[in-house]
Amino acid sequence: MDNSDSSQDILVSVRNLSFSRGNQKIFDDISLDFERGKITAIMGPSGTGKTTLLKLIGGQLFPDQGSITVDGQNVHKLRRTELYNLRKRLGMLFQSGALLTDMNVYDNVAFPLREHTHLTESMIRTLVLMKLQAVGLRGARNMMPNELSGGMARRIALARAIALDPMMILYDEPFTGQDPISMGVLVHLIKSLNNILGLTSIIVSHDVHDTSAIADYIYVLSGGKIVGEGTPKEIQNSESEWVQQFMTGAADGPVHFHYPAKDYVDDLLSSGKRY
Amino acid sequence: MIQFLQYLGESTRTSFTKLGRGTYFLLQTVSGILSVLPRPRLLLTQMYSVGVMSFLIITISGLFVGMVLGLQGYYTLSDFGAEETLGVMVAASLVRELGPVVSALLFAGRAGSALTAEIGLMKATEQLSGMEMMAVDPIKRIMTPRFLAGLMSMPLLAALFSAVGIIGGQIIGSGLLGVDEGAYWSQMQASIDFRDDIINGVIKSIVFGFVTSWIALFEGYDAIPTSEGVSRATTRTVVNSAFSILGLDFILTTLMFGDD
């Protein structure tokens, strides 16, 4: 991070990745690069395995083919302790927040610190309050996860993700199901955390508008392939019909409104069978 | 017919796969013991939710079971003029069988199902996955303390169950039905052997605690992470624990008390 050309530095590189679940091919020989210090978004319709990609980067799943390198280390060749050491430098924000429900907010944010450091409780307290202050929820420290709204839970999870000062944060659908205000708060937080802490961010989302507002670079995935990539502007002006449909949200286009089925008329007339 | 055979083969294969996964899970859980021992807090919290929370149901059930044994035993024994041996009957049935078995069944219903639901929901809400991403091994951090707590609580609960039951039998036997209190205790002491009866009963309850905790944790860990999946896993915990407890009880009884 200290060298001058860090902006050109690739932190995560995905090479020729293939992954399938059962007979379904989720990724088919894709390659992506994530630059250090930038916000890169992966977009695509639901069910294209965007979350799977994050789990692959975090080493929770193993690819069928290809490699993923994070900060010069091949994630899937690491031994368990090395992988865990790498994960300490990654933060992941789950869609649900994934807060531990048997602890209050304070203990949740303190959790990684208590697990991985030997800091005294008073130092942990200082750190936890700093992180909570950063997400604006210092006042909610005594609440239990079930008392939090979805947006608050995500902000607490964000505070927990930055507790160990990671080099990178993976966001899994951070905007889904948020009201406009909490959405705005989250967009602002992701942007400012990235700039202030010098983080690298990977956002997985299908929310076109807000993601393109903060992303530096966007990959659009569909059917296991990359169908478009570029800066938000380039994507907006993409010539690909598919990308256009995704960005504008048209009901029919290259992606059909109907799920594949046999002919409608035939189906209606074949009344003998139940299904 | 072929379909049936296919189904049979398939389900046999899946159950072996599950047993294999379960064994791997158990080994991982047990291997986490060393990392839990320096952190007794983790264990203590789980002793609370596993042991203390089962305390009431175990003692109350034990009392009633003992009282029923006292009543039934008295009526049966008095036909032979052997009321004095009521203590032996109550104590032997409790210490050898009912104490370990019934308390383990109650434990599976109370603590086992709660464990499965807790772990299953943690999985469904990505808490386990989240822990992994925070470089915390969920097996060591979540499973091992709960497993140890179950293993340690079960013999204590079974002993409480038997002790309370024997007192319950005494309350009914000598308090209500007039069996001589001295005879109740002295006949009992003469016939109940420390090694054969008490220790074997404790061994049984340790085995039951082991199996029940294992099943409960693994079913939760292996649950399909939806609300239906978790509820099914909870049911499976209770059913499979009950089967395992009763089956193992038969095996252990033949091994322990078979040759007199």
Next chain:
Amino acid sequence: MQHTSTQDTLVGLFVASGVVGLFFLALQVSNLSSFVEEDSYTITARFENSGGLKIKSPVSAAGVKIGKVSAISFDPKTYESVVQMNINARYNTIPDDTTASIFTAGLLGEQYVNLEPGGSDVFLKNDGKIEITQSAIILEKAIGQFLFKSAEEKK
């Protein structure tokens, strides 16, 4: 996950009560207390037939338990049953002409050794032998004899 001192106390109480339960079972319910009790000395008696007597069967005198059977073996020379008994050291005034008989507690109860003290001034010591014995009554034999007798009387 909230560590409160109440929780600690309750866990402590739970563990303590479980341990108390175990101790109760060991000391009040089982014969552990009679194991560790004072010393005992061993005497043997030979019976023609020791019936259903078992190891740990009680040995009593005048209806009070004073010891227990520690070993039963068959003597291939005399064809007798050799019963070894541990007698509580407190009861060290058992005369050497004591009669040992095998009785049954109740009709279907357990069999036990009953010691009927004689009048001798010499007391049994460790490894002492009781000479006068009375075998167990075998129920089948007794019934058989009874039937046989009554059949003969009818003739």
